[in-house]
Amino acid sequence: MKPVRFDYIRAGTLAEAHAALTTGGDDARIIAGGQSLVPMLSMRMARPTVLVDIMHLPELAKIEVKRNVIRVGAGVRQAALLAWPELAERQPLLAAALPWVGHAQIRSRGTVCGSIAHADPSAEIPLALLVLKGAVELSSQRNRRRVVAEEFFTGLMSTARKDDELIEAIEIPCSTAGHGYAFNEFARRHGDFAIVACAAIARKDGVRLAIGGVADCPIARDFPNIDGDALDDALDYFAADLEARDDLHATADYRRALVRRLGRATIEEARRCRA
Amino acid sequence: MPRLTADARHRVRFELNGRAVEADAEPRMLLTDFLRYELGMTGTHVGCEHGVCGACTVQIDGVPARACLTLAVQADGAKIRTVEGLAPAPGRLSVLQEAFRRHHALQCGFCTAGILMSLDYYLRHRPHPDEAKLREYLGGHLCRCTGYAPILAAAIDAAEKLREAPANA
Numbered sequence: 001m002k003p004v005r006f007d008y009i010r011a012g013t014l015a016e017a018h019a020a021l022t023t024g025g026d027d028a029r030i031i032a033g034g035q036s037l038v039p040m041l042s043m044r045m046a047r048p049t050v051l052v053d054i055m056h057l058p059e060l061a062k063i064e065v066k067r068n069v070i071r072v073g074a075g076v077r078q079a080a081l082l083a084w085p086e087l088a089e090r091q092p093l094l095a096a097a098l099p100w101v102g103h104a105q106i107r108s109r110g111t112v113c114g115s116i117a118h119a120d121p122s123a124e125i126p127l128a129l130l131v132l133k134g135a136v137e138l139s140s141q142r143n144r145r146r147v148v149a150e151e152f153f154t155g156l157m158s159t160a161r162k163d164d165e166l167i168e169a170i171e172i173p174c175s176t177a178g179h180g181y182a183f184n185e186f187a188r189r190h191g192d193f194a195i196v197a198c199a200a201i202a203r204k205d206g207v208r209l210a211i212g213g214v215a216d217c218p219i220a221r222d223f224p225n226i227d228g229d230a231l232d233d234a235l236d237y238f239a240a241d242l243e244a245r246d247d248l249h250a251t252a253d254y255r256r257a258l259v260r261r262l263g264r265a266t267i268e269e270a271r272r273c274r275a
Numbered sequence: 276m277p278r279l280t281a282d283a284r285h286r287v288r289f290e291l292n293g294r295a296v297e298a299d300a301e302p303r304m305l306l307t308d309f310l311r312y313e314l315g316m317t318g319t320h321v322g323c324e325h326g327v328c329g330a331c332t333v334q335i336d337g338v339p340a341r342a343c344l345t346l347a348v349q350a351d352g353a354k355i356r357t358v359e360g361l362a363p364a365p366g367r368l369s370v371l372q373e374a375f376r377r378h379h380a381l382q383c384g385f386c387t388a389g390i391l392m393s394l395d396y397y398l399r400h401r402p403h404p405d406e407a408k409l410r411e412y413l414g415g416h417l418c419r420c421t422g423y424a425p426i427l428a429a430a431i432d433a434a435e436k437l438r439e440a441p442a443n444a
Binding site: 001002003004005006007008009010031034035038039041042043049051053055079102103104105106108109189190191 | 277278279280281282301302303305308324325326329332335338339340341343344345346348349351393411412414415416
């Protein structure tokens with residue numbers, strides 16, 4: 001349970017962080033809060049030769065609102081976003097999702113963008129980013145680019161980020177008047193990894209539901225305004241398409257049942273919030 | 276840009292329980308091991324070593340965090356508080372520690388240091404804790420002896436005593 005040896009670079013500027021990633025290639029990793037990476041290091045599931053600490057770059061520790069988008073920098077800790085006074089008003093779904101991220105003792109160090117980079121299939125922040133159609137700002141020594149959430153999460157803990165890129169910020173659209181938002185999850189104990197997590201947006205003309213904890217990465221689907229048996233059937237198909245697997249925590253059947261029940265409850269809650 | 280090389284030990288300095296401390300660490304050394312082996316502060320316990328059990332919880336820059344999920348080199352320049360920093364004087368216990376003793380809120384004591392560091396922070400910031408919120412907060416810690424009920428009772432009792440005489444924290 002001790003990490004392999006690595007060099008540690010405390011980046012003093014963003015350019016230094018970029019340079020270290022360019023030189024290090026896939027042997028270099030960014031460390032921010034370290035709440036996902038350090039356990040991976042200790043269990044030797046990650047064996048980088050260089051760690052680049054980006055937590056001493058004040059320009060990355062900002063939460064900004066521009067043109068109806070919340071921009072959360074790579075240095076913003078989950079606890080800081082949760083404590084942001086404008087959060088519930090700007091984006092109620094994010095405000096509802098964040099308290100489910102780990103425990104308070106984890107959120108105090110863990111960063112918002114770190115959770116996006118780690119891309120755990122049951123993580124709440126990637127799920128929120130996907131359902132809200134947010135985006136990820138990537139930068140490297142070569143270029144900068146913006147990748148929408150739908151294209152960013154590519155599989156089990158894998159993303160569209162290239163080895164020399166770092167996540168500089170994520171962009172989360174602010175709430176829209178007349179839309180209802182809801183987030184729910186089920187775990188054996190609050191703060192544990194979600195067995196199933198659901199996020200829903202209810203619009204006038206339909207509903208968007210995203211599910212975490214079942215497939216290799218969060219998956220969203222848009223439904224027209226249906227109810228009753230039609231909604232149950234649609235959720236049934238969605239649950240089947242997620243290719244749930246049996247594991248230590250739950251059977252595939254159990255997960256599908258949760259998608260149907262908790263998915264429906266989350267949609268209904270979002271619709272009530274819209275009213 | 277300081278680059279700390281993998282195969283050497285590097286000086287790490289921070290404030291521990293109000294005193295400046297320093298010792299050497301390889302970049303890969305966890306804060307738990309640094310506290311215990313380099314600084315001899317064995318009050319912080321190591322349980323699961325991957326952030327789940329909460330035994331190693333300390334306060335980093337004033338907020339509870341897992342020492343096992345922090346590299347010693349990341350803590351350079353920080354303010355760290357451990358269970359050794361809770362007692363107001365040798366031979367005296369803090370209000371929270373006293374409440375733990377009164378309520379038998381520990382048996383083997385392995386989880387206790389971490390729980391104390393979390394609750395110490397929580398009660399400072401929420402002088403009127405409700406039981407549901409306390410339960411959720413304690414969810415970040417595993418205790419296999421007490422069943423948690425005496426821990427909750429101790430926390431609620433300590434909150435009351437702290438409201439009467441906050442200076443005695």
